[in-house]
Amino acid sequence: MRLSRYFLPILRETPKEAEIVSHRLMLRAGMIRQESAGIYAWLPLGLRVLNKVCAVIREEQNRSGAIELLMPTIQSADLWRESGRYDAYGKEMLRIKDRHEREMLFGPTNEEMITEIFRAYVRSYKDLPLNLYHLQWKFRDEVRPRFGVMRSREFLMKDAYSFDLDQAGARHAYNKMFVAYLRTFQRLGLKSIPMRADTGPIGGDLSHEFIVLASTGESEVFCHKDYLDFAVPPADTNFDDIAGIQATVDKWTSLYAATSEMHDAAAYDAIPADRRVSARGIEVGHIFYFGTKYSEPMRAVVNGPDGKEHTVHMGSYGIGPSRVVAAAIEASHDEQGIVWPDEIAPFKVALLNLRQGDSAVDAACADLYAKLSAKGVDVLYDDRDERPGGKFATADVIGLPWQLMVGPKSLAEGKVELKRRATGERELLSPVDAVARLTA
């Protein structure tokens, strides 16, 4: 993409309403624009990141055996009356009426709807297990939205729903999502730790929040240091290996890890002092087994091998991609701006023409741009008629992993400069070698 033809409204100064670093940088980098309190437009650069986050989530959901569909944002109030949540949900639910005065709502989540879809078609245990997910915008009319897309009213969510014949099956479904989440967050470049979450009236131990460690995180977390070095399950993990998956989950739940709400000071103190981690974190995912909470009132039943009806056991598994974008920035930035993890960077390389109008520099840039693009590298070519300083600052704030700088001085010696955003390391090398390095 040529920057001169792109839409990238960089802000030189920080808008005063932005309090936390991810919000400030997302505004400065031209990723989002606030349209109302807690409601944001995703500008081109932000959308590229959001889409990359979603792509990774999809791949890992699919790998674990979950199946994608897409449910609407607008739901009928009657559906929610079946589960009793229409009255229970409160003012966080945005309720609306259509032209026929029918009561509708903008979905804050989709348990009722997925249960309705399931019960309409599935009759036999032979169709189980089943895990259906979608990526869709949700709306929760929070009293006080804040921190940009970190806590917005409208937000994107990946929500998966599992259906099993019994609790044992549901546990395996839960474990598969647990493993998929470990893989997902690692690929997104985030260090996540599953922490025991409150299961409310359902009880049991099948609820975990996935917390990303970031010094600016919203909540206080406590865990055993060994978690930081645990190996994440590999891509060829066999998700049908019930014992194997269980072993992985057992390992990742063997040590102490809790948010302040679930904190047990005695258990934490039992950890050797040099292994204790007290830090801050951001919740980016939540997995939950809730048994027959919805299948019971909504009559989602299948015939079992015993010829009898069984109410299915369900679980739901959420990741907030829009929040993940903000969390990634909280976890990875510096004074200059964002430092994107490679997998979710909006572009891989910023190609900086440091002397726009110089025929040799222009030609070298055009050649590099063509060669990199031809090899499938996402390049943002800064071909604006700007001074070098401005181009450096722009590249730094939007945080692309690599900066490839072409100026008259080094080019006279047949060299261009490649800078790694994260470390600041610079290297002078020939254009041919630069392309080789970026396509390796």
Place this chain on the structure above:
RNA sequence: CGGGGUAUAGCGCAGUCUGGUAGCGCAUCUGCUUUGGGAGCAGAGGGUCGCAGGUUCGAAUCCUGCUGCCCCGACCA
């Protein structure tokens, strides 16, 4: 939902106390000179001062009501 702020040009702000017809920096546009970490000079454009009433010869400024947004707390992917 309680408490506290705030609203003036695209962004950041001054002007409001003490009423007299709107200003600064950055950004934008034109020209020339510049060009490896946010350049210089010259010129230009851009604001019904959040909205609605009221007081006054005259309101960004005083009064009343409303709305948006932000921050702190209780609540949340």
